[in-house]
């Protein structure tokens with residue numbers, strides 16, 4: 001399927017632009033007309049992280065005239081393994097600003113629009129409406145569904161990508177011409193079922209593999225060349241070194257882009273829609289959450305506790321709280337963890353940030369350990385408030 005170009009061409013290219021983009025101009029399919037379309041294009045990149053880094057750098061180099069960058073986060077040392085738009089001296093700096101500086105260095109002819117803020121239901125429609133095309137580099141389901149819903153409601157295409165360990169996926173969602181993200185994934189996964197990159201890790205270079213595919217598709221949509229990834233899901237396995245694509249059909253029953261849509265405006269709360277933690281976990285942690293400092297005090301006072309780290313062994317190796325016994329969450333889910341818990345001690349659970357330990361706490365309490373608690377904020381909070389000399393990850 002080929003589609004008409006998304007963007008009208010700019011009136012002309014300057015002499016500087018002709019020199020800079022000469023390797024594009026001599027490709028017959030791109031040529032002067034294609035480069036003028038790129039110059040006129042307004043592209044927003046959601047997130048200046050793993051996918052946003054290579055995406056922004058190649059969009060800038062390609063001569064996309066206006067590049068929007070939205071990110072609320074600041075650069076952390078643990079980002080630098082893959083977020084190559086940021087450097088050592090950017091640690092602590094807002095990602096949107098750091099990314100904008102790199103974009104200007106790559107191509108000063110690009111107009112950069114910095115949105116140093118979180119994308120929310122209050123601003124997403126207004127921000128998106130200023131762009132022709134969105135590149136989605138988000139790493140969480142709540143934002144992903146919000147990006148999809150806003151793009152469909154505004155009739156805009158967006159290029160989606162996702163990464164985890166050695167696996168990547170990409171597609172173009174454009175309800176006018178094909179399916180939307182909800183056609184592919186009508187429901188968010190159950191909370192806690194799909195680990196994030198922060199929990200499970202990601203091979204740094206995978207970001208470039210998927211981010212460059214996203215830019216490739218953006219350029220094709222803007223200039224109207226080739227066969228866009230509309231209605232297809234591209235799946236990449238870096239260990240097998242295999243790419244394959246599967247057809248994704250528009251779902252006539254899709255609640256958003258189907259024949260009789262029931263979602264006709266943004267949801268009020270995408271976090272709640274995706275459920276940061278399950279209802280059982282939310283109930284379990286209510287009144288049974290302690291802080292890292294409170295845990296430290298319990299240890300210092302010699303209280304009779306049994307501290308359990310429910311993360312994975314490789315995470316435990318990176319950093320762990322002194323005195324913690326490692327029993328990964330999976331052993332709580334299959335029930336084998338329960339026989340390892342002492343009956344005569346108070347059970348204290350923790351994980352990286354508190355989501356997994358909340359799920360485990362529900363299981364532990366159900367098994368009769370009624371005074372069990374978990375540590376809100378997990379080991380990250382421990383590093384921050386108790387022992388900053390330990391590494392974060």
Ligand SMILES: [Zn+2]
Nearest residue numbers: 180183254257
């Ligand atoms: Zn749909």
